[in-house]
Amino acid sequence: MYQVIAEVLSNKNITLNxxxxxxxxxxxxxxxxxxxxxxxxxxxxxxxxLRRPFSIHDTRDENLEILYQVVGEGxxxxxxxxxxxxxDLLGPLGQGFExxxxxxxxxxxxxGIGVAPLYFLxxxxxxxxxxxxxxAPLKSCHPKIIVLLGAGIRKQILCAQDFKNLGATVKxxxxxxxxxxxxxxxxxxxxxxxxxxxxxxxxxxxxxPMLKKIAQLSRKYRLSSQVSLEQRMGCGIGACLGxxxxxxxxxxxxxxxGPVFRVNQILWERL
Amino acid sequence: MNPNLKxxxxxxxxxxxxxxxxxxxxxxxxxxxxxxxxxxxGIITKTVTLEPKxxxxxxxxxxxxxxxxxxxGLENPGLxxxxxxxxxxxxxxxxxxxVNIAGEKEEEYLRLAERLDRVKxxxxxxxxxxxxxxxxxxxxxxxxxxxxxxxxxRIREVTDIPLITKLTPNVTDIAEIxxxxxxxxxxxxxxxxxxxxxxxxxxxxKPKLGNVTGGLSGPAIRxxxxxxxxxxxxxxxxxxxxxxxxxxxxxxxxxxxxxxxxVAIGTANFIDPKTMIKVRDGIREYLRQNNIGEFKDLIGxxxxx
Numbered sequence: 364m365y366q367v368i369a370e371v372l373s374n375k376n377i378t379l380n381x382x383x384x385x386x387x388x389x390x391x392x393x394x395x396x397x398x399x400x401x402x403x404x405x406x407x408x409x410x411x412x413l414r415r416p417f418s419i420h421d422t423r424d425e426n427l428e429i430l431y432q433v434v435g436e437g438x439x440x441x442x443x444x445x446x447x448x449x450x451d452l453l454g455p456l457g458q459g460f461e462x463x464x465x466x467x468x469x470x471x472x473x474x475g476i477g478v479a480p481l482y483f484l485x486x487x488x489x490x491x492x493x494x495x496x497x498x499a500p501l502k503s504c505h506p507k508i509i510v511l512l513g514a515g516i517r518k519q520i521l522c523a524q525d526f527k528n529l530g531a532t533v534k535x536x537x538x539x540x541x542x543x544x545x546x547x548x549x550x551x552x553x554x555x556x557x558x559x560x561x562x563x564x565x566x567x568x569x570x571x572p573m574l575k576k577i578a579q580l581s582r583k584y585r586l587s588s589q590v591s592l593e594q595r596m597g598c599g600i601g602a603c604l605g606x607x608x609x610x611x612x613x614x615x616x617x618x619x620x621g622p623v624f625r626v627n628q629i630l631w632e633r634l
Numbered sequence: 635m636n637p638n639l640k641x642x643x644x645x646x647x648x649x650x651x652x653x654x655x656x657x658x659x660x661x662x663x664x665x666x667x668x669x670x671x672x673x674x675x676g677i678i679t680k681t682v683t684l685e686p687k688x689x690x691x692x693x694x695x696x697x698x699x700x701x702x703x704x705x706x707g708l709e710n711p712g713l714x715x716x717x718x719x720x721x722x723x724x725x726x727x728x729x730x731x732x733v734n735i736a737g738e739k740e741e742e743y744l745r746l747a748e749r750l751d752r753v754k755x756x757x758x759x760x761x762x763x764x765x766x767x768x769x770x771x772x773x774x775x776x777x778x779x780x781x782x783x784x785x786x787x788r789i790r791e792v793t794d795i796p797l798i799t800k801l802t803p804n805v806t807d808i809a810e811i812x813x814x815x816x817x818x819x820x821x822x823x824x825x826x827x828x829x830x831x832x833x834x835x836x837x838x839x840k841p842k843l844g845n846v847t848g849g850l851s852g853p854a855i856r857x858x859x860x861x862x863x864x865x866x867x868x869x870x871x872x873x874x875x876x877x878x879x880x881x882x883x884x885x886x887x888x889x890x891x892x893x894x895x896x897v898a899i900g901t902a903n904f905i906d907p908k909t910m911i912k913v914r915d916g917i918r919e920y921l922r923q924n925n926i927g928e929f930k931d932l933i934g935x936x937x938x939x
Contacts, residue, residue, distance in 0.1 A: 364667045366907060404905065409700045409853050409881070413904060451906070453668070595695045597702070598904040600667070602660035602680075604709050605695040613688055614709065619664075633691075 364456065364600070365390045371448045372426060374441075378518055380433040381476070382442050389425040391454045397484035398459025398591055398623040401427070402599035404451040405440040415441070416596050418480035418568070418622070419455060430521065432476040456599055457622050460484050460589055466563035470556065471510045471531075472577060474548055474569020478512060478521050480591055481568055485510060489529050509534065509556070513548020513569070517541035549576035557584050564589070571634060578626040588626045592617050609633035637921035639914070639929045641675075641895055643873040644821035645796045646758045648675040648730050648896060651929060652886070652914045655877050655900030656680060656734040656760060656800070657706065661720035662727070668907035673914065676730030678824075678898060679720070681762050683735070684742045686712035696833045696842035701854030701879075702901050703831050705845035708736060708765055713746060717753065725755040732798060736762035740785055744792050751793035759795050761786065761820075764802030764827035766849045776802040776827075779814035786818035796821035798875065801866075803855075804830050808862045809869035816870045824875040824898060825866060826859045851901045853879040860892050867893025867934055881909065883916020890917075893934040 369386040376382050391401060402414040415437040420430040433442050444450065460480075462469075469488060471481045485508055508531040514520050515538045526533045535543030536551040544551040548569070556562075557580060567577045568591040581588040594617040597605035601619030608615055609630040615621065639650040653676040654665075660680050662671055671677065689709025696703040710716070716733075724731050733756055737743040743761065750756055763776035763785065775781050786799055799815040801808055803826040812823055828849025833842040841847075859878025867874060876889030877898040886897045902909040917929065926932055 366668050411697055412700055412702060412852055412901075413697055453907070595693060595697070597695055597704070598658070598664070600664045600907075602664040603658060603695075603704075603904060604660075604689060604706050605704060607689070607692050607694065607709075609692070614692075 364454070366451070366453050367391060368449050369427070369452050371444050371446055371450060373446055374444050376442070377521065381519075381521060382431055382433065383420070384429050384431070384441065384444065386427045386429070386450060386452070387425055388427040388452060388454075391452065392422040392425055392427050395419050395422050395427070395455040395483075396459035397487050398480050399455040399457050400622060401429070401452045401454030402456055402596070403441065405437050411436050411440075413597065414453070414599060416456075416599055416618070418591065419483055420479045421483050421486065430476070430479040430482075453599055457618055458620065460566055460623050462488060462564060466506055468507045468560070468562045469509070469564045469566065470552070470562045471508065472513070472548060472552055472565065472567040472569065472573070473511065474513050474573040475515075475519060476521075477567070477569030477573075477591070479568070481510065481566065482522055482525060484566060485526055485529050485531050489531065508532065509562070511536065511548050511552055513537070513551065513573070515539065547573065547576075549573045549580070552577070553580055562586065567591070575631050575634070578629070578631045581626045589623050590626055591622045592624060592629075593622070635922055635925070635927060637918055637927055637929060639918060641930055643798070643875070643895055646730060646798075646821060650675040650914050651890070651896035651917065652910050653678055653730070653732070653875065653896060653898040654903065654910060655898035656762065658900035658903050661716070662724050665903065665907055669911055671727045671729055673911050674729045675896060675914070676732055676757070677724060677727075678732040678760050679724070679734050680710055681708045681734045681736045681765065682710055682713055682716045682746065683708060683737060684713050684746055686710065686715065691844035693842065693844050694848075696848070698831070698833055698850065699854060701850050701852040703833055703843060703848040703850050704828070705843045705848035707845065713749060721753065730757040731755060732758045732760050734760040734762050734800070736765060740788060743785060743789055747789045747793045747795070751795055756795055758798050758821065759789070759793070760798040760800050760824060761789060762800050764800050766802070766804060766828060766830045766847070773802055773804065776811065777805050779810050782811055783814040783818045786815050786820050790819040798822045798824050800824040800827055802827045803858060803862055809866050812866045812870045812872070816872050820872065822873045822875060822895075823866065823870070824877055826855070826862050826878050829855055829858065851879065853881055853885075855879050856885060856888075860888050863889055863894050864892040864936070880913065881905070883913045883920065886913045886917060887920055890932055891934070891936050893936075895930070895933050
């Protein structure tokens, strides 16, 4: 966990209101795990007052990438940052995704901008990462990674080629049917994949209704699933207790106990 | 010249006048990853209650212009867990340790004070009679001078630990409450706690907080806090800890000129964990530039000409 002043190396508008910002943040990159986030001060002043949390999209050597969608005041400020500007970051924060060692088949489900943390995860799972390949190789069999990307329309599907380049199988769902399955990505999962073959693990990030559906499916098929949640955050480091969600044992902090939770850790009807 | 930042709040000695405000700093562990806690004048813990408290339903935070609304609801693990798991960590540091306590009934405050009286390394108790986010206790005590007097006096009788009473701004005359606490024997006063506020999402037509209302903090409330510190400074002879939207050393200096002997920093920690260190350094620099050798000489130095 560090507080660093990171230089903006690039900040590109990828498509529609989606951007990718690359920051030089060696310490954070060194420690970052898939599913963790950085807490970013997007302006020098008090509007907006609080930092904004963003999941880590990728790390390349010393460079940290954040994939984000402009949805409000904070992200609008972030989108205006130019090469050479500096940003104050806290990170890497929170608990990321956990993977069992001997998996054979894993499904990653992304709804919209929820794809952001899953690329970093896929990269680690498929061993495309210097830090892991330095160590003893994982099991000799290659795991099968299926990535389901869902969005409203074709142009909102992000990173499809990036996942293919990693060696993952990519399947698409769009609500208007302009690419792949017509409908919600969670319905696609329910109708075309789960009835035929059970994955060892499901990892998901996306809008709340999608995550609720995945929690339901996980109960039905007894899947071990992990989801990344979002909540308005204060400190981002576990002190203020502002970002809690309800679990059977009481409140959990999204910033410190999460943002990645096992589906059975959450009382979904209370979200 | 190296100005002397040491300050005494009654019997409470601080090596510098900058403290962490209750409720924003947990029990110190999370922030110790980002700053050296030995650099702080003091740490005021998150409120401890006799029994564990679950807190309010989420969402618990809403951002407002230059402000933050919260409705945490005093979530804490209770006295037993605090003593066993949180206190030993805090006792390692060379900084004043203030334990903030709250209860629903007078008896609960008394039992907390009695138990904490036997613990080493606690420099003061801060009596929370100003939390706007719990239905019983908290704020109820803090708005009536008679109840404040009775509560502080009874706590005074069960412990020798210096007492700091934390005042609510949600009253007509804060100085009147301050005087009641003074008569009852409080060592110092902290002011202000958050202002009761509310925000609504017009799309869903729902309140932005699960608890409907919450406490407003941040720079938005600072002018009110400054006014209340000044008002109280004129009416009581107690050291005051100024709290309310301090983001910079300049903000802290405003409180000190208005009459505060120390400051506590809350919401700003979320935005920059190094705020307290920067504020301390900034106060020292101001004293140096103005050739003031003793921090305490600056307290209440308001120029009204």
